Amino acid sequence: MSTDALWDTYAGAHITCEVDGHTRRLRGPAVDPLPALAPIFVLTAWNPGGVDRDTSANEDAERILEAELASADASFWPALGRSPDDSWSEPGVAVAGIDRTGACALGERYGQLAVYELTDDAVRVVRCRDRAVIRERARTG
DSSP states (O other): OOHHHHHHHHHTOEEEEEETTEEEEEEBSSOOOOSSSSOEEEEOOSSGGGOOOOHHHHHHHHHHHHHHHHHTTOEEEEEEEEOTTSSOEEEEEEEESOOHHHHHHHHHHTTOSEEEEEOSSEEEEEETTTOOEEEEEESBO
């Protein structure tokens, strides 16, 4: 897959999060309000660098990420990013109260190429290494 195709795939993902036992649709054909004031960042510790690794290693890394967020007293919710055809998915977290620099720094620590930045109307794919917005789409779509 070319780099452009990869970024397009990321931009097309459907994203949900769990808030108080209810699923909130953050990006997809229909969306719900964000769980906190924008921006919200969605990131994961799964499959660093876009390279598949075993489930156990991914789950361990995700637990460490969540513990780091909890110890920082951050507001976060379990999240899931998936392809529109459900052929791919990765769990992660939706985080409120941090800025792009902080979200990208977390992403980099966990080996991620990018994080999602969500506003009330848009979702941005932000490359971690330079904090650049690579793709921007409407939250609905």
